[in-house]
Amino acid sequence: MSLRRKILIGSLGVASACGLLVGQSAAFAAPPPQAAHGQGHDQASASLRDLAAHVGLRIGTAVNTDALASDPAYRTITANQFSTVTAENAMKWGPLEPTQGVYNWAPADQLVAFAQQNHQLVRGHNLVWHNQLPAWLTEQAPQMTPDQLRAVLKKHITDVVSHFKGEIWQWDVVNEAFNDDGTLRDDIFLQKLGPSYIADSFRWAHEADPKAQLFYNDYNIEFTGAKSNAVYAFVQQLKAQGVPIDGVGFQTHLDTQYGLPDLQNNLQRFADLGLNVAETEVDVRTTLPVTSVEQSAQDAGYSQSLQACLAVRQCISYTVWGFGDAYSWVPSTFQGEGAADIYDENLQPKPQYFVLQQDLQLASGAPHRSGIGAGRG
Numbered sequence: 226m227s228l229r230r231k232i233l234i235g236s237l238g239v240a241s242a243c244g245l246l247v248g249q250s251a252a253f254a255a256p257p258p259q260a261a262h263g264q265g266h267d268q269a270s271a272s273l274r275d276l277a278a279h280v281g282l283r284i285g286t287a288v289n290t291d292a293l294a295s296d297p298a299y300r301t302i303t304a305n306q307f308s309t310v311t312a313e314n315a316m317k318w319g320p321l322e323p324t325q326g327v328y329n330w331a332p333a334d335q336l337v338a339f340a341q342q343n344h345q346l347v348r349g350h351n352l353v354w355h356n357q358l359p360a361w362l363t364e365q366a367p368q369m370t371p372d373q374l375r376a377v378l379k380k381h382i383t384d385v386v387s388h389f390k391g392e393i394w395q396w397d398v399v400n401e402a403f404n405d406d407g408t409l410r411d412d413i414f415l416q417k418l419g420p421s422y423i424a425d426s427f428r429w430a431h432e433a434d435p436k437a438q439l440f441y442n443d444y445n446i447e448f449t450g451a452k453s454n455a456v457y458a459f460v461q462q463l464k465a466q467g468v469p470i471d472g473v474g475f476q477t478h479l480d481t482q483y484g485l486p487d488l489q490n491n492l493q494r495f496a497d498l499g500l501n502v503a504e505t506e507v508d509v510r511t512t513l514p515v516t517s518v519e520q521s522a523q524d525a526g527y528s529q530s531l532q533a534c535l536a537v538r539q540c541i542s543y544t545v546w547g548f549g550d551a552y553s554w555v556p557s558t559f560q561g562e563g564a565a566d567i568y569d570e571n572l573q574p575k576p577q578y579f580v581l582q583q584d585l586q587l588a589s590g591a592p593h594r595s596g597i598g599a600g601r602g
């Protein structure tokens with residue numbers, strides 16, 4: 226048996242065990258549309274956002290603002306299925322401030338207006354990240370003094386958070402600051418400012434919008450290990466120092482070849498620090514073309530990640546990183562991989578969509594997450 230196959234089978238076993246978390250397992254159900262027969266028309270066609278509302282959970286998607294402007298089917302699904310939206314790119318520093326001091330607010334503003342029209346909350350993504358920085362900053366930063374870079378960073382955070390003040394539910398203040406081995410990422414902010422840039426960023430964001438929930442967001446912290454442990458210790462320290470951090474975002478970019486994480490344990494231990502948690506960028510990629518075994522593993526990835534969130538009361542939102550394979554970031558980022566989303570290339574729902582729908586239908590025993598910000602808006 227190949228190693229790859231062993232990993233897959235291992236991951237399915239984990240998913241099966243996790244099915245016990247919130248009642249019956251839907252991990253292997255992967256029901257096609259017709260499997261909803263017998264459940265009544267309303268249940269079968271119920272949207273993800275309506276089903277999740279029964280337990281106070283927000284279901285979100287990353288939004289491609291170009292597609293939102295040009296593709297009516299994309300708009301309809303975004304409005305009907307989701308109760309939060311995240312700008313996939315439009316709120317990042319590079320797209321927002323391509324020329325120093327000249328902001329391009331329009332795409333992000335249009336998304337915020339769309340969200341308000343559709344009674345959706347907005348996750349702001351993101352304020353500080355080593356990627357997608359403006360070219361002017363990447364060019365100038367190495368020559369800046371620490372004081373100069375600190376001033377530029379503070380201005381960025383203050384300008385952006387102030388612009389959207391009152392309109393953002395959760396901000397990803399700092400994104401991907403850790404390496405997989407648990408050390409801090411050696412980016413320009415760490416090099417010039419030292420680790421204190423992280424606490425400072427949270428303080429500046431809080432000053433600009435005291436009501437926004439402020440999150441640290443990262444990938445590969447779904448699995449217990451060096452990175453998750455390091456982020457855990459770091460946010461524990463931030464809390465102890467009185468830094469205004471409200472939550473931790475688990476990106477949850479899963480891949481069938483790496484098995485499934487012990488996500489519920491990780492969500493719960495961060496929640497036990499007095500933080501909210503969220504799954505912020507869920508997708509489950511696989512090698513193409515998709516085999517039936519891989520598809521089962523994808524179904525399990527969606528099911529287990531949603532069930533983990535449902536089981537933890539402080540898990541206030543579950544966001545997919547785009548809903549349609551037609552617009553997914555995966556094929557251009559991971560060679561030979563794709564099919565990571567819950568709708569296909571033609572924006573038709575895939576088995577993964579029905580897995581989420583079924584898990585939400587079965588989730589009436591999950592703790593209700595009212596009173597911790599989940600119901601705002």
Ligand code: XIL
Pocket residue numbers: 313314400476506554
């Ligand atoms: C990705 C977008 O999906 C792409 O369109 C863009 O080209 C690169 O960034 N982690 C994050 C997201 O926090 O911002 C990334 O989004 C995916 C990985």
